[in-house]
Amino acid sequence: LxxxxxxxxxxxxxxxxxxxxxxxxxxxxxxxxxxxxxxxxxxxxxxxxxxxxxxxxxxxxxxxxxxxxxxxxxxxxxxxxxxxxxxxxxxxxxxxxxxxxxxxxxSTRGPNVRRSIVVDQQLDGDAYQEAISLLNHTTDSSVIFLKMRETFQNRQKLIYDSDKTQDIFSIFPRFLDTKGLINQHFTLLFEEEVSNLLLQKWDPFFRDNVIKEAKRLTPTPERRRMLQAAESPGSELDEAPTYDQEMSALLLLLYLLPPPPGGPRFPKISASDAVERLVVFHK
Known part of the structure; x- marks a missing residue:
């Protein structure tokens, strides 16, 4: 040999x-x-x-x-x-x-890697600023989706700029009150086939495993409520849950993820604090 x-x-x-x-x-x-x-x-x-x-x-x-x-x-x-x-x-x-x-x-993957993405009909300069202004005032959902699509490339630049990432929701507040915008952004970022993989696998595979692993965590009142909501439809619970089944399972996932390394600009936060930052309800 x-x-x-x-x-x-x-x-x-x-x-x-x-x-x-x-x-x-x-x-x-x-x-x-x-x-x-x-x-x-x-x-x-x-x-x-x-x-x-x-x-x-x-x-x-x-x-x-x-x-x-x-x-x-x-x-x-x-x-x-x-x-x-x-x-x-x-x-x-x-x-x-x-x-x-x-x-x-x-070195060739991860959230900091700039993906090569080409989206047609992107706005720049004055047209971009006009779109931002229109987004802050219009209530027409079709216009919101169109302008959010046309500002995708500029938004990606903000995401990769550590000094401006935290301003995403203040510049594009429609993410917070328009259902489907995050899904549109995700689809533009990864294309239709990839963006649907999580949803396709969530119910038959990931969701049950998240609940199973979450049961091994040290129990707290908040986690018990989330586990109960994730396992049972709202109609079967004694009191109305804060989150529905799917959202409860997704938030339980936060408790299973390792915390990011802390630093002077981004100090460590607890999983419960992360829940409050991840989900914002507007009445």
Whole structure:
């Protein structure tokens, strides 16, 4: 196995030549050898190869390079891979690669990543300011939806500007009193197919699991009321709930999410405070 890997790898023959000449490998050469072996392993078996695969490669190394065998260990190749502790050169190299992959993924996704979105008929300049003014005064829902769509790109710029994000609802207050605007914005952001996934999976999968996990939290009067409302229709409750079934389940999700890191500009808040900020009722 190892000879085949080295035979098809660039520079692989150099390892064999060095070993035949010196009957050993230097630390630098051994590191390069492990890198090539692990690269081949990932190519053939994925980023999380099984223990059996790792042991096969470790055994192969000390078979081809006998002087690298550890005479004081049980199998002789535990320093390359020890299944009992998941340590050794092979494991460490795999972890390094996985860590680099995670970092790469983290830098290309998340709420701070600017998505490439093209929405036609977007307003700018004076036309944008006129639309903002009209939105603050009109009661025609068709006009509201149209102007909110035409100001989408400018609104995205505000969202990505940390100094202006908190002004979104003051600049676009119709989010607070016009049902469907958030859904329209979400659809423009992710397109129809993606934006419908949460709603499609919420009832059959997410909702029940949110309730199940919320029951494991330390009970408080507020959480008990939300759980009761999330599990039972309003007509079955002794008193009118603050939120309906769906909203109660969504708010329970807040208690399950890890809190964001605090900072001088955005201090940490409790889940109950987050509920008050997430949902605003207008009578």
């Amino acid at each position: 190892i000879e085949d890997v080295l035979g098809t790898s660039s520079g692989g023959e150099e390892f064999l030549q060095e070993y035949h000449t010196t009957q050993t490998l230097t630390d630098a050469t051994r590191r390069k050898l492990v890198n090539i072996i692990v690269a081949h392993m990932i190519d053939k078996h994925g980023q999380l190869p099984s223990k059996a695969v790792r042991e096969e490669y470790a055994l192969g190394i000390v078979t081809v390079f006998p002087s690298l065998k550890d005479p004081y260990s049980k199998k002789g190749y535990e320093h390359f891979y020890d299944a009992a502790s998941s340590t050794g050169y092979i494991s460490w190299r795999l972890k390094t690669i996985q860590r680099k992959i995670r970092r790469g993924h983290a």
